[in-house]
Amino acid sequence: MIPFPAVAVVGYKKSGKTLLLEGILETLHRDSPHLRPHVIKHSQEPLPSGMEDTMRLFPHASTVEGLFREGSALLTHKLLPLPTYPEEVEGDLLLLEGFKEVFRLPRILCLRSPQEWEELSTGLELACFSLSPMEIPGVTLFGPQEIPELTARLLTSGFLLPGFDCGGCGKKSCRALAREIVAGKASPKECVNDSSQEISVQVGNQRLSLNGFTGNALRNVISAYLKTLKGTGDGPVTIRFRL
Structure with missing residues (x-):
């Protein structure tokens, strides 16, 4: 790293x-x-x-963003x-x-x-x-x-x-x-978990550990499958699904 x-x-x-x-x-x-x-x-x-007025909105909203003279503040119920x-x-x-x-x-x-x-x-x-x-x-x-x-x-x-x-x-x-x-x-x-590797996997808010071998293997499998599909070009790949 x-x-x-x-x-x-x-x-x-x-x-x-x-x-x-x-x-x-x-x-x-x-x-x-x-x-x-x-x-x-x-x-x-x-x-x-x-921020008292802003906090009055917070209990009934999933996210509240406050814009102030100095900048903005984002309030969320999630633990980031x-x-x-x-x-x-x-x-x-x-x-x-x-x-x-x-x-x-x-x-x-x-x-x-x-x-x-x-x-x-x-x-x-x-x-x-x-x-x-x-x-x-x-x-x-x-x-x-x-x-x-x-x-x-x-x-x-x-x-x-x-x-x-x-x-x-x-x-x-x-x-x-x-x-x-x-x-x-x-x-x-x-640390063998190099952030510069060409693939990353995130489940929920947790990024998974991929060493060089498993990362390259997963990337090669996904790349080989995507190349068989029509319309596939070069660029970053985003795949989203639920386990």
Whole structure:
């Protein structure tokens, strides 16, 4: 898999997650204005004020799109899947806020106390951030003044695995491979699910794992059948049906 900058900012409430992300975005805007960050935020909080009227429509509609001066917001009852491959990201890097249960990309932990390191560490930590100084044995903490350094680390060491847990890399799960990548013992290129292959299959909202052999075999079978039909030309092929 081609390396792609991605990281999840994880921590408890009021630990500085949004402040850190804001600082990363400001740093990118200043130092790398050509990059387009894609941010996905997970929150248990209600929608912010200013959308009360829009939310009155939401319980009785499948989808509501709000158009505002600053842009638009799409509200849907569906739980949209996280990107599987880099080309599904609408930008050049992916920043997640929250998502403690996602283990296929590195993390920046936002900590309020040393105890939270014990509670949140998973071996996926690219760095740790804190709003106030503290001592944690064996852990280097970054503060608000060091956000540019954290941003540089994200750009060079961030990555996104598909989460298929196919075992094609020789590891038992994407989480296991991700931990070895963070530890410097493996590379994202060891993932065999290459997003650049010429065929992809999606069932519902879930993209299926296809290695090079199965992907090529499926593509060849479908191509051979389609070429027997009249009117078949060159170009992308879309086939939809229900299992």
